Amino acid sequence: MPPVKPLHVRRTRPRSRAAVRLALPLVLQDFLRTSPGRQTRLIVHTFHRWLGRRRLTLAKLTPGHLRRFLVRPQRVRVTSKTSDEYWYLLRGYLQILYDRGFIEFDPERLRRHPKRLPSLAHEFLASLAPTRRPNTCRSFVTALRRFYGWLDQRKLAPQHLTRPAIAPWFQEVHAAGLKAASRVHLLYDVRAYLRWLSERRRMRTSPDDLIRTTDFPKLPLYLPRPLTKDADRELQRRLAASEDPRAWALLLMRRTGLRIGELRGLEVGERLVLLARYQGRITAMDDSCNHAGCLLSGGWLDPRKRAVVCPCHEYCFELGTGRNVTIPRLCADQRAFPVRVEAGRVLLKLED
């Protein structure tokens, strides 16, 4: 943990250790016996002095009081970062107070993203565990904590959400400065949870109406777009004029007829074949998707998965092998064909 801004402790009058111990509430004495760190001891003592100055008892403590304490534990107001750090130090003690019935409210509920999720969310997470990787499950936990943190602040329940009610969440997530890819994951995870609730008849509104496809931010395109015709002509001219053998190799690849990142559908006899060029390699597979027959040549390349994405249901098939790399795997692999480039021509081996 980063070092915490030290609290200024003002001693008015020296008192004996025994006198100090007697003046402390029993619960605090018990807590101090667990040997918390120095900063934690200081913030806990400061907290009790703050209560004393306001003649507040623990039983009367409210979340509002606690927030005020964290913002201004002594005379000076602290920054939100310092306030978060004080909260971090104090929360263990507050949890003990709550568990022993000294305070009325559960301090966990004051976290921006509550650690405890409702039992429904746990049920959903348990249903993911057999089929998803541990990291994916963790990402769902983080997304749901964030989502429930926002819902709790507004006293909303996912079961009663409406489109106007959830719309500010999109803006908040955007304003939080998350990258587009993180926002996509967050929305995807929360929508999966809402769909799960809907399947169990726990939602009134359709989850796909609450989080629509248009709410997903556009991801930046890392693949080079196909060159324009003029740029392509100029490139070929320069490559042809070059003395560098690497330029000739590039020219050869270009003359095979495929531009970088391009997907091309061919009709070879009865068969529809997809040719794709990616990272200097030409690959071939069946163009007709084995899921429902859409043409993969109408789709696009996913650089992260090194796969072609079917435009109909967005299943991804790995370039070169045709392996279905979408989870869950709801259809078979695409048939891939060996490709050879000879003398500027693409040779495909379609039959064994």
Ligand code: FES
């Ligand atoms: S038709 Fe290709 S994924 Fe459904």
